[in-house]
Amino acid sequence: MFQLGKTLVSExxxxxxxxxxxxxxxxxxxxxxxAGAPLEAEEISRLKEHWTTLKPFLTxxxxxxxxxxxxxxxxxxxxxxxxxxxxKACAYIAYDSKGVAQCGIEQANKEQATKLQKPISCHLYPVxxxxxxxxxxxxxxxxxxxxxxxxxxxALKQPLYQFVQAALVRKFGQAWYDALHATAQEFDANKxx
Numbered sequence: 001m002f003q004l005g006k007t008l009v010s011e012x013x014x015x016x017x018x019x020x021x022x023x024x025x026x027x028x029x030x031x032x033x034x035a036g037a038p039l040e041a042e043e044i045s046r047l048k049e050h051w052t053t054l055k056p057f058l059t060x061x062x063x064x065x066x067x068x069x070x071x072x073x074x075x076x077x078x079x080x081x082x083x084x085x086x087x088k089a090c091a092y093i094a095y096d097s098k099g100v101a102q103c104g105i106e107q108a109n110k111e112q113a114t115k116l117q118k119p120i121s122c123h124l125y126p127v128x129x130x131x132x133x134x135x136x137x138x139x140x141x142x143x144x145x146x147x148x149x150x151x152x153x154x155a156l157k158q159p160l161y162q163f164v165q166a167a168l169v170r171k172f173g174q175a176w177y178d179a180l181h182a183t184a185q186e187f188d189a190n191k192x193x
Contacts (some may be wrong), residue, residue, distance in 0.1 A: 002183060003135075004176060004179050004180060004183065005176065005179075006134075006135050006136060007135060007136045007137075007138050007172065007176070008135050008136070008137050008138065009138040009180065009183075010137075010138065010139045010140055011187060012139070012140040012160070013127065013138065013140060013159070013160050013161040013180075013184075014159055014160075014161060014184045014187050014188065015159075016140050016150065016153070016159070016160045017150060017153035017154040017156070017157065017158055017159060017160065018126065018146070018149050018150055018152075018153035018158065018159070018160040018163045018164075019149060019152040019153040019156050019158050019163050020146075020149045020152075020163070021148040021149050021151070021152040022100050023100075024148030024149075024152075025145055025146065025148050025149065026099065026100050026101060027093075027100050027101030027102055028101070028145040029125060029126075029143070029145060029146065030089060030090050030093050030101040030102070030103065030122075031088060031089045031090075031093065031101050032088070032145055033088075034087070035075060035081055035084075036072075036073065036081035036082035036083055036084050036090055036091075037081055037082045037090060037119050037121045037122050037125075038079060038080070038081050038119070038121040038128075039072050039080040039081055039082060039119055039121070040080075040119075040120060040121075041080070043072075043119050043120070044071060044072045044080055046116055047071040047072065047105075047116075048071050050108075050114050050116045051066075051071060053108060053113050053114045053116075054092070054104060054105060054108050054114065054116070056108075056113075057094055057104040057105070057107045057108040057111075057113070058091070058092060058093070058094060058104040059085075059093060059094065059095070059104075061085045061086075061089075061091075062085055062089075062090075062091040062092060062093055062094075062104065063091075064085075065083050065084065065085045065086075065091040066083055066091045066092075068083075069083040069091070070083065071083070082119065089101070090103075092104045092105050092118075094107050103118040103122060105117070105118045105119070106118040117170075120167065120170060120171050123164075123166070123167035123170060124164055124167040124168070124171065125141070125164075126140060126141045126142070126143065126146050126149070126160070127139070127140060127141070127160065127161075127164050127167070127168070128140075128141040129171065140160060159184065161180060161181075161184060165177060168180065
C-alpha cells in the first residue's frame with residue numbers, strides 16, 4: 001500500500017493486468033453476487049430524479065424490483081447499494097442483442113436520454129473504494145468471473161489502474177490520477193532494478 005493524499009492505494013492496481021472482456025464474461029458482475037453495487041449518497045438523489053428517464057432502458061423485472069424496493073437499498077452495515085432482482089441481478093440491468101448484461105443507466109447516457117452516469121462503484125470495477133474515518137482505501141477486488149478480463153489485460157499489457165483511468169479521474173480528479181501514474185512508473189522502475 002502507498003499513500004496519495006488521503007487515499008491508501010494497493011500496489012495491485014499496478015501489478016494486475018486487466019481489460020474487461022464482455023464477450024467472455026457476458027457482464028456477469030452485473031448478474032452474480034449477493035449484494036447490489038455500492039452507491040454514494042448523491043447518486044441516490046440523482047437516481048430518484050432521473051427514474052422516469054431510466055425506466056425505458058431497464059428490464060420489466062428491474063423496474064418491478066426498483067418500484068418495490070426503491071432506487072437504493074441499505075445492507076446490514078447500513079451502506080447504500082442498488083436493489084437486486086430476486087436477490088441476484090442488479091435492478092438497473094439491461095441486455096444487448098447478444099444477451100450481454102449491461103448497465104441500463106449507462107445505456108440511457110449513451111443514447112443521450114440522460115446525463116446521469118452509472119454508479120461510480122460500477123465504473124471503477126474491479127477496483128473497490130472503501131471510506132474510513134481518516135483515509136480512503138483503493139483496492140483490487142479479485143473475483144473469478146473476471147478471469148477473462150485478467151487474461152485480456154495481460155495480452156494487452158494493460159495494468160488495472162490504466163483500465164479504470166476514466167473512473168479514477170471521475171472519482172479523485174486528474175491531478176490525483178497523474179500522481180498515481182507517476183507512482184506507477186516509479187514502482188515499475190524500482191521493480192526492474
